Amino acid sequence: MTMIPILILAAGASSRMGGRDKLLEDVAGEPLLVRVAKTALATGHPVSIALATDRPQREVALAGLDLHRVPVPLAREGMSESLKAGFAALPGGGPVLTMLADLPDLQTDDLRAVLATAAKAPDMILRGAAQDGRPGHPVLLPGWLRPEIEALSGDEGARALIQRHGDLVRLVPLPANRALTDLDTPEDWEAWRATQADIKTRAS
Template identity: 30%
Template sequence: MHSIAAILLAAGLSSRMGPQNKLLLDVEGEPLVRRVARAYLSVLDGPLTVVTGFEAEQVRTVLNDLPVHFAHNAAFAGGQPGSVATGLKHAPEAELLAVGLGDQPLLTPYDLTKLIAAQRAGDSKKITIPVHAGQRGNPIIVPRALRHRLTENPARPGCMRFTRDHPEHVQAAELDARGFYADVGYARRLREAVRTRQRGRSMTRTHLWLRRLLHKLKMTPEQADNIRFPCC
């Protein structure tokens, strides 16, 4: 059995980006979803299962030369829970299973390694979630013993509902790397950074960082204003 495998959710409608699929945004010369997939592949000893949905062919095209497996959620318009259920159905058995998002531009292999280490240092029977300053991040790490619990209620599948309904099965890993949280409050922070720059105020280090990220993603302020990322 594999030590750790992963599900990467890449099925969302990306409706708040207008005509642009955020997973295909250019980040330093490569599509965002490819950048994230490579980060996962560098730390896994098991398969990476990519769940596709919206613009599935385009997503597959930018990942086709990577050693990933694909699972298609035909009902992707129904939201993230169905994509998690699709991934769980197709991902192979492993001691640990990471469930993450395809749109985290700052997530690094080092971040993932730290999260896996935190899970192994804690209660091996619990789901591990990165947390910092009251924010929950992604991905989460699910032990094999709890994997089936995420789909035991077919009307409410997925990790978000389960981890909130069953806190006794969850442990927090205090990790401050920005890669885990770039999708939490991301639109608000980008919007404020852009507005601060436009008002001509001196910018904090955080604002400078956000400005650089905005440039990397090749996004307009209007696009940034409309992003809202889900959270497991």
């Protein structure tokens, strides 16, 4: 399998968390950001992570992990800056698997499923989806999209590219709703933790 690089987008401001940093929230004894990074690293593919320069605590949390850190000095201008910085730091012009850093349910096998699909559909935009077909993450962006990524601005992210090239998008079904679970607010975290506690209780 081609060693497609993975780019974790972790430069967001957590603006809906009431002062807390969602990427440093505890998940099974470690910060969410660390959990996501380890999930990506376990694929064996090279992993880069786009980080805002004004959030040093995230860098501290990632200490010791074999990641290529990509600084995003203009992170406050929107998701486009993270994508542009990340792709600029990955030479070669090939595809990149992008994933958000606030997806606690994604597992290494989910990433591998999307990466494996790329071998069969190298020119397609691949998007992880829930079992019921709702599109989510991660998103594999083929190399031919790089010029359009460089032209993004503001809070345009992969969604803008997907909308523009909808006929070239292929969904990759992943178990349950793992492709969809992102946690943006304290209420999201409370509900998710309650669900995890319930699953643990039923399994015991």
